[in-house]
Amino acid sequence: MDSLFPRISQILHIQVASLDEEESRQEYKTRVSDIHDNYISIEIPMNEATGRLKKLYIGDDLSVVFITEGGVKNYFNSYVLGFKEDGIRQVIIKKPDMDAISKIQRRSFLRIQAQLEIAVHLSGGVRFLALTDDVGGGGISFLCDPQWPLKMGGRLSCWLLIPYKNGTVEHANFTAEIVRVKPLETGKQLIMLKFIEISDTERQRIIRYCFERQLDFRKK
Template identity: 55%
Template sequence: MLPKVNQMLYYQIASSDEAEAAIVYKSRIADEEDQSLHIEYPISESSGRMKRLFLGDELSVYFITGDGVKHFFDSHVVGFKEEYGLKLVKIMKPDPERMTKVQRRSFLRVPAELELAVKFSDQVRFLCQTDDVGGGGISFLCEKKWSFQQELQIDCWLLVPFKNGSVEHVPFKAEVVRVNLLQSGRNQVMIKFIAISDTERQKIIRFCFERQLEYRNR
């Protein structure tokens, strides 16, 4: 499903500046052509400030359909135009075959070895690697000496890298769902998020979306 005229787009702009890359903007689709969507100038969701775009700017975009499904795609700025005094930005239309969709209550999960800091008491803290990552939770691998039980609550900090080179530290509180003992002798611990801000969750979803596109382009 492609976005339509008058639909709202939400997106982040690729930048080497971590703070800039994390800002979510929104724009209404005002018009379209065969290969491009014409959007109004973006406005920051948090500050309400308008953002100027430049030719070639890369965008990580999503829109939400009436049934609550988020559709993600990559795009870039291909031109500009002015119509009835309104300045519009032309961005490349998405390829339907390369779009990813995420249900409101179900999140895309991707295999990923990311650095994770875990704390489950004042005395016990350690670093480990994730096994997979998603917008609703993650799994990680750790030594058997770290004892986890179902419903144990832990504090975590996840190191999330993006394709533009920026890196984010995502804090969250989670609950242990299941623990599997692997043949390697290590534990695989599956956890679900129980306290995470929407902004931090979007960073993880953005990483999953970028990683999914990587796999499709191989």
């Protein structure tokens, strides 16, 4: 199964999410330096057209393509976790789950790690509060106790609290589908959701928050 992951020295082609449409269409080339359980080390990406290196920041959202034997293109989404010096500067990106690698391109909305309060409504009037693990314009994930009967394919009605840098607080209501339930060693479970009903206005509130957080990461 690990053969489905990119290999050490594998060439990756990446695009970086940006509010600037021209920038988001730029493609960069890099190489896998090392692979660990939870992350992948890559070289600084380079724009093949200009020969310039691309400066990445913690939180940058990436769309990644690599080609396996037979010329098959494989796609996954990731984000920058950090950097390290190992002779040359390395970029550390999140290693995708096996089932998140696809032969179909799925450009995603910007997504960022964040702990926000979320109210979750289940059928039968059951409600509980939780904290998100990451949020984005296409979906979110949150952590909760395993006592709640949450299964893949289930639908949830949610209310997300969104604090902005200027001190204002907004909220976003949406209906989402559970795409994965992942038990964690901490005893919690990670619930991954994709939006199926959300207004453009409320989606934009989440995207605005993500870009504010990304700018914060870049200033650190």
